[in-house]
Amino acid sequence: MQFQVSDELIERIEFLIENQKDEELLDLLEEIHHADIAEIITELELEQATYLVKLLDSQKTAEALMELDIGVRERILETLSSKEIAEELEEMDTDDAADIISELSLERQQTVIAEIQDEQHAGDIVELLRYDENSAGGLMAKELVKVNENWSVTGCMTEMRAQAENVTRVHSIYVVDNKDKLKGRLSLKDLLTASSKANISDIYIPTVDYVNVHTEGEEVARVMQKYDLEAIPVVDEMGRLVGRVTIDDIVDFIREEAERDYQMAAGISEGVEADASIWKLTRARLPWLILALFGGFVSVTVLGTFDAAMQEHAALFFFVPLIAAMAGNVGVQSSAIVLQGLANQSLRGSLLQRLIKEVLLSLLNGVVLATLLLVGGILLLGFDFLFGLTIGISLISVIIIASLIGTFVPIILDKFGIDPAMATGPFITTSNDIFGIIIFFSIAKSILEF
Amino acid sequence: MQFQVSDELIERIEFLIENQKDEELLDLLEEIHHADIAEIITELELEQATYLVKLLDSQKTAEALMELDIGVRERILETLSSKEIAEELEEMDTDDAADIISELSLERQQTVIAEIQDEQHAGDIVELLRYDENSAGGLMAKELVKVNENWSVTGCMTEMRAQAENVTRVHSIYVVDNKDKLKGRLSLKDLLTASSKANISDIYIPTVDYVNVHTEGEEVARVMQKYDLEAIPVVDEMGRLVGRVTIDDIVDFIREEAERDYQMAAGISEGVEADASIWKLTRARLPWLILALFGGFVSVTVLGTFDAAMQEHAALFFFVPLIAAMAGNVGVQSSAIVLQGLANQSLRGSLLQRLIKEVLLSLLNGVVLATLLLVGGILLLGFDFLFGLTIGISLISVIIIASLIGTFVPIILDKFGIDPAMATGPFITTSNDIFGIIIFFSIAKSILEF
Known part of the structure; x- marks a missing residue:
């Protein structure tokens, strides 16, 4: 198919909306996938987008609403009445409906839920709202196909067909007991080939991966x-089957987590898109910049205490950004590798082994870099012996310390249950700047004696 | 199920291997999922791991091999003969088999392929090896269920059952014409409810999303x-159905891409794990550090040209790391937001709009930060008016320039078809350090007149 939302299509739709050609609009949009409808809505002015949402039937718009960026969706939902929102939610799977409701104000949530006609659906949504959005409970949908272990194969087929009506993709048939506790799963093949007199308990597979709501x-x-x-099925504290998480939600989750980690490493403190308002972007960016500013202020003060060196060893001050940059870069590299190891659960071996490895690694890097620096310094800047020694030893020491900080701060935070991703990007570069400068000038002071 | 690979289990397995209790080992491992077998193999010594791989039947080990980290897999494959590897590959889906073969030396590839008994399977693997590993062709498997549009529903059912034997998950039934060109897809429900006299061409759905091998x-x-x-089905240049990509491979792909982007932003130039050897870690980390060193060398030279300021305005040099850090942090923030916008295809609006927005944003951030800095400077360091003015104007200018560099370098690289992720992390911090220092001292020179 490879459908593309073209500028011509958008113009045609804008024209049809302007002239209220509803029939033609419906014809034009009938064959278009809801994800593409979402793209079209994003391109339109708010008023036109709302017109389209109200015109199309709620089954189509419900799915399109889910695909919209949160900002666009918010603006459209504001133009809809509680009843209209409730109609959209009726068409959605419970997990999507709960996600959308949670974006509304608490007051609006109540009026919208009250407007949902299907009591069962409303109850399911309310249940899902209770869970943390980053837990299995927050990710799961209530829609699934389950059968009781005591049913006969014949009864099961009828019941399953009814349940499957509400489920977009069946994936798996879960087996529960009379108390709704998850017992296992059923393969469709076994079900089809089993004697119609058999009970589900005779044919189900008793091993099934599952997760808890929390x-x-x-x-x-x-x-x-x-x-x-x-x-994957989700059970509550009593082992009762309460929902399931499907792979499409997990794909979204993985991508969002990766974006969040990436942004945090870049010093951006809340999920923002390039299209966000200046105000929102500032709120996301300023906190880490203020931290970096305080760090910078500390480095000003530290450098001030070494001003005695200025007379005889002015060149030391020229090397400050080089030392700070190396400390920052090495720290970020080390923390990135450790963070991914923590996330993958692939960090093995003792802390001591890791310490030895990190020291050896940074010693190797440090010696190579110091050699390069000295060759450059002697050829181009005419370093004398003591000055070269100072720069070389400082660079190696700073690299070792910076890589240890980059490695162990995330590990320690993780041990204390704090998100280790905090200890990356601006945090590591700022603290390593300061430590780097202190180490550099301390070594310089003891070698050059100022 | 929630199975965990415990230390006790590992010890038990080690004991059984030492004492060559093959029967007991097979019993113990029979119920364990191949992904957990992979975890067990990773925990064992190489010799024990190889023993296990040779003991278990190749269907189980083939799947476990796929789950191993590449380093562990390499070491195990080295201990196996070409014939033994070929036996493993016979059990794998074509995409997995091709991935594993591509890890072998070219010479070994040939001897292994020659040992594969199933000609069709071998041919499919050889075909997949032709494609770039990051293209649809490199991600797809040959295993799928397809039916000819001219078949009858009855004939189709028999054929489908035979095909489904080789396919782990059917997902979709694709419809092709006599020339194997992709025509559409078939819903299992329509197939089951259709008259047995009908032809496939009467009941198939002619719209289907697909991608090209490239x-x-x-x-x-x-x-x-x-x-x-x-x-999603994959077609070749002539529209013929040649394979399909399944979501599990895409989940792996998304995660690997996210890790790669994250590492690149942290200045790590090839995918490395925390467990990699010191040599491999050095090779991944040193290139960007050398770049940063050269950048640092430039900043040393730049600062050297302003040494006339040292006599009267020594304090300027104390502020160098602060200015450099702010330039680096702002640049990384801007580039991270733009990179994600480019990746999401969510960057909208003209370059001019983006320029204006970025300037306004950084002006806002800059004024807030400069105010904080001045208040701190006046209270704690006793700034005089001209010095304060210098620092304030410099900070604001540096932030604006740094955010413009961070925003537009990735956009420009992208326009020229170069991976914009190159322009993040060390690259942005290093270049912004240098520009920041030049701007700072140029402004200082014109205000303080040295």
């Missing part, structure tokens, strides 16, 4: 990826 | 995520 999203993603699962 | 992996992931697909 399992963290990261862990759900890890389990599903490890076992190549396309859906 | 479509980039990033684009395949985007399409599958946008349309919530669990499999």
